[in-house]
Amino acid sequence: ILNWQCIYDKIENVVRRRKPSSGRVKRAALKNEYDRDPEMRKKMEAYVLDLQSRIVTALEEIEDEGDEASAAFDGVERRPGKKFRRDPWERPNGRGHGLTCVIQDGSVFEKGGVNVSVIYGDLPKAVLERMSAYQTNMELEKVKSMKFCAIGLSMVIHPRNPHAPTFHCNYRYFDTDNGGMWWFGGGSDLTPSYLYEEDAVHFHTVLKNACDKFGEDLYAEFKTTCDLYFRNTHRNNEMRGIGGVFFDDFDRFEASKSFEMAKSLGNSVIESYCPLVRRRKDTPFTENQKRWQQLRRGRYVEFNLLHDRGTKFGIAMPDARTESILMSLPLTARWEYKHSPEVGTEEAKLMDAVLTPKDWVSL
């Protein structure tokens, strides 16, 4: 039970958030404003499996093209055309299943994974009791337990070339059998070692377009959430990269429209990222630039292991599939004592971008 603390805490937070701060506690306070769609689990699973397949295909096409610069750099002939390893898995006793797709030591992609997981769990009585402390009048009092389901795609790609950025995204759906809770969460974000402003503008513009159909302020809201979330608080609050979008506990529209919004962002993954890798993967680079990339990957590791809620939640789960969770880590990383780029360099320009959020789409 202790190991599930993360998800319990999260659910409690959502419940707290939904509790009217004053006035009579309403019976429906725990429930979403909009009803849950009983077919949503099926729809979401079908969607993320299809998205995963499309993303893997798109990345394999890039992998086929090779990275001339890396071959020239280290003299290692890597045959292009490496495929993702497809690794289906199942949790015992019908508690979930998934498909992990991993690429490693490719010609273009040093390491990366696209993972779909479907997890079934059960909130125990103790958690339900804590919940009913917030609402004296809730249906849950009569329930012995609450089954939930979490379905998502998560993806991290670390290209070999220091000029090509690292990409991460995660799109997920959560609901409960009874109690009527449901929400979507997710986001995409970019982590370059070197800043190309036109790449940042492209990335953020694609994300903004994906959001705009659903509300004109959504992009700005999700971008801010992303900038605030992906921060190495122990490193002077520097961001992991140049951001993107991030949202959580999303149930603001009815279920079908919320799903459409998540899909709109999920569908933007290939367009937001693939052109950037193509644009940069053959750019020649130096020993120093490779070293800088490795130092930035060290920061990536620090964020993922020290701060990321997804990682913490993941490894704390009973029967956690550690290899699927930690596939987000790069193939290699580096740490130097007190390394700091010199003023006026390209490395310093990247540091400026991760220390101060920018409004990329207006550039």
Place this chain on the structure above:
Amino acid sequence: ILNWQCIYDKIENVVRRRKPSSGRVKRAALKNEYDRDPEMRKKMEAYVLDLQSRIVTALEEIEDEGDEASAAFDGVERRPGKKFRRDPWERPNGRGHGLTCVIQDGSVFEKGGVNVSVIYGDLPKAVLERMSAYQTNMELEKVKSMKFCAIGLSMVIHPRNPHAPTFHCNYRYFDTDNGGMWWFGGGSDLTPSYLYEEDAVHFHTVLKNACDKFGEDLYAEFKTTCDLYFRNTHRNNEMRGIGGVFFDDFDRFEASKSFEMAKSLGNSVIESYCPLVRRRKDTPFTENQKRWQQLRRGRYVEFNLLHDRGTKFGIAMPDARTESILMSLPLTARWEYKHSPEVGTEEAKLMDAVLTPKDWVSL
């Protein structure tokens, strides 16, 4: 205030532990059985600074000797004789000071640090109030705040050669101005990439000898604590290495004798570790052995960032000196999806040792 949560939690735990579980709550329950030595801060600081100087000298002597195998391996001529960089630092407003000694990219030592820190802090009223909830009758009720001091040496050394083990130790003292709390904590542990049983026996025997003068069961107790603490719980509970000793909240003897015990272990650092580096640093190694070392360093990073209380406490402190705390990370590390050594190999032998604690001194 939130940022100090770790140390507050810890102090609360100590207070809870000391609270008599039944019977009348005694006035002295919060206080140690033995009085605090008002001179101990001075004595401890002088001791760890002297120990740091002796350790740095001993390691620089080894660095002078070079590592023939690493030079042959990567063809890089590294001039032996690299010195530790000495980096004194101060926290603003008299809240502490320290001396960080770091070596990086040496001939024998890839990265390492020996750090002394003296931290002054103040427990705020809210924490004191929570404390007095445990004892209605405590003197603390009259106190507005409680100043504390934490003094320690911590050290991590990652040699270049995969046959030479990584070493970590930490020896520290904590006390409060009023309230009379004090304790020692610390330990030494070894993390080889390849298991040499005679090295493990040497290491544990030196530690046992350092403990035995103070009680015949101490070594066994501290070894078990160490084996239980340095575990990657998300990796099937594998230990970070082959253990050593670890103790915390130690006030079982009067202050002077407790100090002698901590010193006995601190003084054993050089004898426990230096002969092992000398024995292994020139052992030839292959590409595969270097890769295995890098994978084990990945596990080291995982433990330090995901689980280590010292790291978590450190980076959560206001004005944390992140560079001193994360000097524990190796120069480079590696992660591969689902890497697992083949049965019967030297790598599998190491895995067996980290998955099953052994009674090294009886071998």
